[in-house]
Amino acid sequence: MGNQLRQDDLPLISALVCTYGRGRLVVDTVASILANTHPNFELVVVDQSKDNETLEALRSFSADPRLRYLKSATIGKGDALNAGLIETKGSAIVITDDDCTVPPNWLETFASIFVTYPNVAVAFCCVEAGEHDRAAGFVPDFVRTGDRMLTTMHDARHVRGLGAGIAVRRDMIEEIGGFDHMLGPGSKFHDCDDRDIAIRALLARHHVYETSTIAVKHFGFRSWQQGPQLARRNFLGIGAAYSKFLKCGRIELMYIPALEFIKYALWPPIRDVLHLRQPRGIVRITAFAEGFVDGLRTPVDRATMLFVEERKK
Template identity: 30%
Template sequence: MKFSLILATVGRSDEVARLLASLDAQDYRNFELIVVDQNKDDRLLPILASYREKFSIRHVRSVAHGASRARNVGLGLADGDVISFPDDDCWYPPGLLQKVVTVLDSHPELDGITGRFTDGDGRTEGRWLESSMLLNRYNVWRGAIEFSIFLHRRVVDAVGPFNELLGVGAGTVWGAAEGTDYLLRSLRHGFKLKFLVDLTLHHPVKTTDFDAVACSRQKKYETGIGHVMRINDYPLWYFPATCLRTCVGILLAVAKGDFPKARFKYVSVLARMQGWRG
């Protein structure tokens, strides 16, 4: 079973080096790394050169910006049996690829698996599913993030490219949820996907406080989430139900005097509504 790992990257060097070091530490070696480079300079060349003799690396340039566009370039080059999309600031724990192979080999009924992430010290963000389970259109929001998705080739052959209007760098206000959109389209094709609570990857925790930077980032994320809900035809009752929990969080934060957190959640609700309106 061969992996094609499609890495969309721009603006990062040290983080890419960390990812490559974690790939070199994997005991399962049947993988290729497809680096879709959107940098205007050659910052990655010395990093990639130091690993070319250790595992297969394909380095291509992409003038079109955006994570979804870069991943689509990579999909056109991938020849692996399992496709994944590592972020350029994530890293793999030892034994991850072998674990994915073991699960997929022992469960041929599964078309793909997903996991969660910590920052390496056990910290995470978001509300993850509490146990392993098959994904559906309602729990998928708590069961995957782009870099934790591992799909059999048959899935990407059927589903096709990412929606290039979604995600970081897309040039639209919909700055996230392209991976969830891809999984929702996979589910509509009838593919069976499972979240594994013990499949853990590593990624920095971005929201450590609720300052203006966090609010700006959250606005892009939530606008994308709202839009993906709308374009995937969620029932009208579902959207206000998803907002209700956040609204309760606003009230609780105000009651505790945590006004930065209340503002963060208020921004989240407004942005999600903007995305839903399209």
């Protein structure tokens, strides 16, 4: 798919970065976004940090009118993303994490996707691991070898993109209620904000697109010792997000969390036992189950499939 469009075809695009406690490290992220070639974009940074270190670090960009900084008292990425939806003005919002850098054609490529495919509500790009010591640990990534369009609600089982490289079409995302504020780092359920928004878009009969043509670089290094903690966080969020199918009466889709549980949580330790190895990944089983049960106990708006705050008695 060609990425070159006439300037008249390029509406305002909003780049969004949500940050917490990153300090000066977010400067590399911001610098890489501001170096993009798209002729019509803004960048909003939503900062949930308790200190002003990030604000001070971003003063070096104060002369650039494309950058706006929002200090937010909210907690959790879901709330930060929704604050960004309110603050941004573009017809599409392109999002990365505060430990990533993006290529110069990042915004242009997402803009092209939304112009070419008017039914696409959510798009993902590749997320490549930054340089790191592979013997000491890993960096979460998402790498595709070709483009893919997801169009049906049953395609929800294939959603794998990461929030470090995601774009959403504003009107379609506002239609389904925005991001779930209880999902994502720092929220009640610590992950799955990215997968959840894509799945809910599919259930609303919009499309999801994954492109292999661009990649952000992710520097979120985790040591091997931190792996189980990250797995627990991930599968707690996944279990909670998938519990909403049952809460909203979508029984026909319950095979999706069942497949997810069997393939990525249950099967790996069974495979280890079959190969006479110490079983690994038990934490995925317990975290998925815990998230699923806790999700069932949490009120959900059936129209939007968003978790809602419990009413105080």
